[in-house]
Amino acid sequence: MPAPRSVSHARRPERRLPLGAPPRAWVLAGWALLPLRAFLGVTFLFAGLQKLANPNFFNGLSPISIKSQLIAAVRLSPIHALLSHLLPLATPIGIVIALGEVAIGLGALLGLWMRVAAIGGALLSLMLFLTVSFHAAPYYTGADIVFFFAWLPFIAAGAGSRFSLDGGLARRAAAMEGAPPPDIVTLPFAQVQRFCGQFNRGRCNAREGLLCEPGACPVLLGPRAPYATRVTIDSVDRRALVLGGATATLVAGAAVVLGGVDAVAGRVIHGTTAPTAPTQLGAGPAPSGGASPTTTTTTAGSSGGGVPGGTLLGKASQVPVGQAASFTIPSSGDPGIVVQPSSGVFDAYDAVCPHAGCTVGYYAQNQVLACPCHGSQFALSTGQVISGPAPHGLLKLNVVEGSDGNLYLK
Numbered sequence: 001m002p003a004p005r006s007v008s009h010a011r012r013p014e015r016r017l018p019l020g021a022p023p024r025a026w027v028l029a030g031w032a033l034l035p036l037r038a039f040l041g042v043t044f045l046f047a048g049l050q051k052l053a054n055p056n057f058f059n060g061l062s063p064i065s066i067k068s069q070l071i072a073a074v075r076l077s078p079i080h081a082l083l084s085h086l087l088p089l090a091t092p093i094g095i096v097i098a099l100g101e102v103a104i105g106l107g108a109l110l111g112l113w114m115r116v117a118a119i120g121g122a123l124l125s126l127m128l129f130l131t132v133s134f135h136a137a138p139y140y141t142g143a144d145i146v147f148f149f150a151w152l153p154f155i156a157a158g159a160g161s162r163f164s165l166d167g168g169l170a171r172r173a174a175a176m177e178g179a180p181p182p183d184i185v186t187l188p189f190a191q192v193q194r195f196c197g198q199f200n201r202g203r204c205n206a207r208e209g210l211l212c213e214p215g216a217c218p219v220l221l222g223p224r225a226p227y228a229t230r231v232t233i234d235s236v237d238r239r240a241l242v243l244g245g246a247t248a249t250l251v252a253g254a255a256v257v258l259g260g261v262d263a264v265a266g267r268v269i270h271g272t273t274a275p276t277a278p279t280q281l282g283a284g285p286a287p288s289g290g291a292s293p294t295t296t297t298t299t300a301g302s303s304g305g306g307v308p309g310g311t312l313l314g315k316a317s318q319v320p321v322g323q324a325a326s327f328t329i330p331s332s333g334d335p336g337i338v339v340q341p342s343s344g345v346f347d348a349y350d351a352v353c354p355h356a357g358c359t360v361g362y363y364a365q366n367q368v369l370a371c372p373c374h375g376s377q378f379a380l381s382t383g384q385v386i387s388g389p390a391p392h393g394l395l396k397l398n399v400v401e402g403s404d405g406n407l408y409l410k
C-alpha cells in the first residue's frame with residue numbers, strides 16, 4: 001500500500017472570503033438545503049424529460065411548441081430584439097433547453113458539480129423569466145423568478161456534504177492524498193476562542209494580532225483552508241476535480257442515453273401526428289369586392305342580402321371544420337383566434353392569455369385553446385380556464401358567417 005503523500009501546511013497569504021461567507025459553507029449546507037436540492041433536482045429532471053418526450057414541443061406548428069413560446073416572447077419580452085433572431089433556431093434551442101434541464105436536474109439530485117448545475121439552473125430560470133414570465137402579475141405568480149432565487153444558495157454553498165457525490169468525492173480525494181477528512185463540527189465560537197490558546201483580548205496571535213473572527217480562524221479552517229481563501233489549488237483539490245470530472249462525464253453520457261430513450265418512448269406513446277399551421281385570415285386572396293379583408297367595415301344591413309355588419313375578416317372556407325385561424329382585432333391590435341369546432345359554428349376569442357400576455361393557440365388533439373408559456377388551457381366553447389395559472393378566461397368575440405361566405409367580427 002503506497003504511503004500517503006503529505007500535504008503542505010505552509011502558511012499562505014490570507015485571502016478574505018467575499019461578503020464574510022462562513023468557512024466551508026458547503027458543510028453547513030449539508031442538511032439545511034437538502035429538501036430544496038431534492039425539489040429542484042426532481043423538478044428540472046422531470047421538466048427536461050417531459051419536453052423530450054413530447055413531440056409537439058419541437059413542432060413549430062403546435063401552440064405548445066418552443067417556437068410558439070419564442071413567437072409570444074418576441075411580442076412581450078424585454079429582450080425581444082435578441083429573440084427575433086433566434087426564431088429560426090427554435091428546435092435546436094428546445095433540444096438544448098431540454099437536455100440542459102436533464103443535466104441540471106441530475107447534477108442537483110446527485111449533488112455532483114453542484115455549483116455548475118446551480119449556475120446553469122439560475123441562468124436558465126433567468127432566461128425564462130425574461131422571456132415567458134416577465135409580465136406575470138403579480139410578479140410572484142411566475143415560477144421562473146422563484147427558481148432563479150432558489151438556485152442562489154447552491155451557487156454560494158454547493159451541494160453540502162450529505163447525500164452528495166461532491167461531498168463523497170472530496171472525502172475520497174482527501175483520503176487518497178493523506179489529508180484529513182473535510183468534515184467539520186459546529187461549536188460556539190466563544191468555546192473555540194477559549195481552547196485555541198491564540199486568542200488574546202479580541203485579537204489572534206496566530207494571525208499576527210489581526211482581529212479574531214470565525215471567517216479566518218486557523219482552528220476552524222484546520223490544515224486546509226477552503227479554496228476560496230487560498231491562492232493556488234493543491235493536490236487534494238486537483239484530485240477531487242479529476243474524480244468529479246470523470247463522474248460528471250459518466251453521468252452526462254447516462255443523461256444523453258436517458259433523454260434519447262425518453263424521446264423515443266414519448267413518440268411511441270403519443271404518436272407523431274403533426275398539427276397543421278393556423279391560417280392567417282386575410283392572408284389569402286381577397287374576398288369578393290376586392291377590399292382588404294382585415295380593414296373593411298360594413299354597417300349592419302348595408303350590404304343587404306343577409307350580410308351582417310362588422311369587420312370583414314376573410315372567407316369562412318379558410319377555417320375548415322376542426323381547425324383554427326388567426327386574425328388581428330382592429331380595435332385593440334391584439335391577436336384573435338377563431339375555430340370552427342362543428343359545421344357552421346365559429347368560436348372566436350382575443351388570443352392574449354390573461355396570465356402574462358402570451359398568445360394562445362388551438363390544440364386540436366385535446367380540443368382546447370392552450371397557452372405555450374405556462375400551460376394554461378381554456379375551454380373551446382366558452383373560453384373559461386380549465387387549468388393553469390391564468391386568473392380568468394379569454395375574452396370571447398362575436399364572429400359570424402355572412403350569406404356571402406365571409407366571416408365578420410361584430
Ligand code: FES
Pocket residue numbers: 353354355356357358371372373374375376388389390
Ligand atoms: S402567459 Fe402564462 S399561462 Fe399564458
